[in-house]
Amino acid sequence: MYLFKWPVSIYACTCYNPQACLQMKDDWNAKAKTVCLDRAARQQGLDRLKMSKAVVVGDLNVGKTCLINRFCKDAFDRDYKATIGVDFEIERFELSGLPYSLQIWDTAGQEKFKCIASAYYRGAQVIITVFDMADIKTLEHTRQWLLEALRENEPSACFIFLVGTKRDLLSPEECQRTERDAVKMASEMNAEFWSVSSKTGQNVQEFFFRVAALAFEDAILQELELGNSSARIGDGDILSKLLQTSVEVDSGCKGM
Numbered sequence: 428m429y430l431f432k433w434p435v436s437i438y439a440c441t442c443y444n445p446q447a448c449l450q451m452k453d454d455w456n457a458k459a460k461t462v463c464l465d466r467a468a469r470q471q472g473l474d475r476l477k478m479s480k481a482v483v484v485g486d487l488n489v490g491k492t493c494l495i496n497r498f499c500k501d502a503f504d505r506d507y508k509a510t511i512g513v514d515f516e517i518e519r520f521e522l523s524g525l526p527y528s529l530q531i532w533d534t535a536g537q538e539k540f541k542c543i544a545s546a547y548y549r550g551a552q553v554i555i556t557v558f559d560m561a562d563i564k565t566l567e568h569t570r571q572w573l574l575e576a577l578r579e580n581e582p583s584a585c586f587i588f589l590v591g592t593k594r595d596l597l598s599p600e601e602c603q604r605t606e607r608d609a610v611k612m613a614s615e616m617n618a619e620f621w622s623v624s625s626k627t628g629q630n631v632q633e634f635f636f637r638v639a640a641l642a643f644e645d646a647i648l649q650e651l652e653l654g655n656s657s658a659r660i661g662d663g664d665i666l667s668k669l670l671q672t673s674v675e676v677d678s679g680c681k682g683m
């Protein structure tokens with residue numbers, strides 16, 4: 428899969444929530460592009476709030492709620508409390524000078540709540556399928572969860588992530604083995620794989636920053652295209668000039 432790389436987000440952000448402040452990268456070349464894009468976005472009247480929706484799906488007890496709580500509240504609860512239906516958090520960022528919010532929908536993994544939860548899949552820009560690295564059968568089930576979430580969305584318009592939780596419970600050897608299986612599954616799902624621990628916080632912030640960066644980039648591109656019908660990637664327009672570098676984003680393991 429080829430994506431235009433526009434690393435705006437990673438370092439040009441001043442977050443409302445200090446937890447969510449995206450890390451600065453020392454890449455002046457990219458920074459210059461960020462400034463250009465920011466200016467272009469302003470010219471297009473894009474100063475209003477942007478919001479993207481991410482839905483988090485997966486078996487019960489795999490750690491969906493803990494993943495969200497670690498990122499949004501920097502908290503971890505060792506006691507299991509089943510999600511009933513759905514719940515959501517909104518994380519606010521300022522990216523490249525623009526306010527931006529990520530709505531993160533936590534859905535119930537329990538079968539009896541599935542019909543309630545699936546009603547909220549629609550309109551997602553990001554689908555996060557979660558499995559428990561210490562319970563390999565939950566990895567197999569992610570395919571089905573993804574299918575169900577895609578049924579309510581336009582597949583080509585969604586970023587798909589496969590997230591393995593509870594890596595703190597695995598030995599390094601077990602972790603390697605599970606990550607190998609997960610990378611295979613991610614490639615079948617056309618997803619990007621991350622392995623995380625909500626208990627220790629390992630990779631959680633990095634993962635959500637990546638989600639926010641991709642969703643934000645996509646939202647801005649869509650706005651620019653809608654706002655100016657002549658603005659099309661590859662048409663020699665402002666976007667293609669700004670987004671000169673395309674990089675191959677491979678569906679491999681990003682979070683290890």
Ligand SMILES: Nc1nc2c(ncn2[C@@H]2O[C@H](COP(=O)(O)OP(=O)(O)OP(=O)(O)O)[C@@H](O)[C@H]2O)c(=O)[nH]1
Nearest residue numbers: 487488489490491492493505507510536593625626
């Ligand atoms: N050791 C460890 N335990 C975790 C981790 N993430 C979650 N847990 C535990 O796993 C259990 C289930 O976590 P939840 O986040 O509630 O699971 P869920 O997927 O939201 O479950 P449903 O709401 O039923 O769909 C809890 O007891 C958590 O403490 C992790 O990274 N490491």
